[in-house]
Amino acid sequence: MENNNTRYWAIVNGVRLGPMGLEELARLSLSPETPVWHPGLPDWCAASTIPELRAYMDANIPPVPPMPPVPPVSSYFSTQVSQTPYIPEVPRQQQPMPPTYLVWSIITMLLCCVPTGIVAIVYSSKVNSRFTSGDYEGAKKASENAAIWILATVVLGLIALPFQIIMALV
Amino acid sequence: MTRRVKLTLTISGIVALVAILLLYASFNPADNPFPRCVFLSLTGFKCPGCGSQRALHALLHAEFCQAWHYNPLLIISIPFLALLAFSQVMKHRFTKLYNNLNGGMVIWTVFIIVIAWWIFRNIFDW
Numbered sequence: 001m002e003n004n005n006t007r008y009w010a011i012v013n014g015v016r017l018g019p020m021g022l023e024e025l026a027r028l029s030l031s032p033e034t035p036v037w038h039p040g041l042p043d044w045c046a047a048s049t050i051p052e053l054r055a056y057m058d059a060n061i062p063p064v065p066p067m068p069p070v071p072p073v074s075s076y077f078s079t080q081v082s083q084t085p086y087i088p089e090v091p092r093q094q095q096p097m098p099p100t101y102l103v104w105s106i107i108t109m110l111l112c113c114v115p116t117g118i119v120a121i122v123y124s125s126k127v128n129s130r131f132t133s134g135d136y137e138g139a140k141k142a143s144e145n146a147a148i149w150i151l152a153t154v155v156l157g158l159i160a161l162p163f164q165i166i167m168a169l170v
Numbered sequence: 171m172t173r174r175v176k177l178t179l180t181i182s183g184i185v186a187l188v189a190i191l192l193l194y195a196s197f198n199p200a201d202n203p204f205p206r207c208v209f210l211s212l213t214g215f216k217c218p219g220c221g222s223q224r225a226l227h228a229l230l231h232a233e234f235c236q237a238w239h240y241n242p243l244l245i246i247s248i249p250f251l252a253l254l255a256f257s258q259v260m261k262h263r264f265t266k267l268y269n270n271l272n273g274g275m276v277i278w279t280v281f282i283i284v285i286a287w288w289i290f291r292n293i294f295d296w
Contacts, residue, residue: 097272100272102254103255103258104183106250106251106254109284110241111219111222111223111226115217115218115219118281125274125277125278128272128273128274128277129274164208164211
């Protein structure tokens with residue numbers, strides 16, 4: 001019981017460490033020559049000469065095995081808007097997902113009186129599906145197509161406007 | 171598209187939206203010579219957006235039941251559009267939200283709802 005309460009000091013790399021318990025001392029990577037002292041000893045002694053420490057040092061603990069390479073955390077989201085600023089091997093992931101223009105697709109579909117806005121929604125969805133499958137160029141193209149169809153819807157709506165007003169008046 | 175073109179488009183879009191809102195707040199499309207849907211005039215079928223003008227007018231006059239009667243899709247879309255616009259603006263702050271909303275699932279759901287609504291309203295004459 002007395003041993004458990006004993007405080008130890010050690011000199012590791014020229015730095016005096018302590019006071020600490022036996023467990024804590026053993027956890028330091030001590031060599032047999034590391035100077036260790038505890039109350040009751042006349043002077044620093046080599047770690048190997050201290051019986052209670054020997055028990056720890058003799059125990060044949062296997063060395064830490066080399067860690068297997070940890071696969072990169074493949075987050076679903078990191079493939080879309082790149083959160084990792086620089087990955088030289090995979091240049092695609094640096095590219096943020098092209099805009100889907102979903103907001104404008106829906107607004108034009110609802111307000112322009114021309115159902116071509118639905119085509120824009122189809123292209124909006126293609127932006128994401130192509131981007132997640134790695135087809136960055138395809139995603140960009142779909143994004144542009146979505147924008148073109150939104151503009152086309154607006155223009156068609158504007159062209160139709162005067163005709164519609166005339167029809168409503170007649 | 172360059173940044174400037176994008177900005178111009180976004181601003182003109184917002185200006186157009188505000189103008190539309192003001193216009194529909196002051197005129198009632200039901201009794202004024204407002205344009206009718208091209209698709210409806212040409213084919214006789216309603217498009218998913220038919221009734222949005224009247225619904226917008228009703229909505230801007232706080233007549234929610236009336237607005238729902240004209241075009242429920244418009245009413246449902248407004249909070250969704252607000253959320254989308256928010257995530258668009260705060261894209262870098264709420265990346266996860268933006269990616270979720272622009273994910274394939276959400277857009278396909280929107281598409282299916284629109285098509286289903288289109289078919290439904292023509293069959294049941296909503």
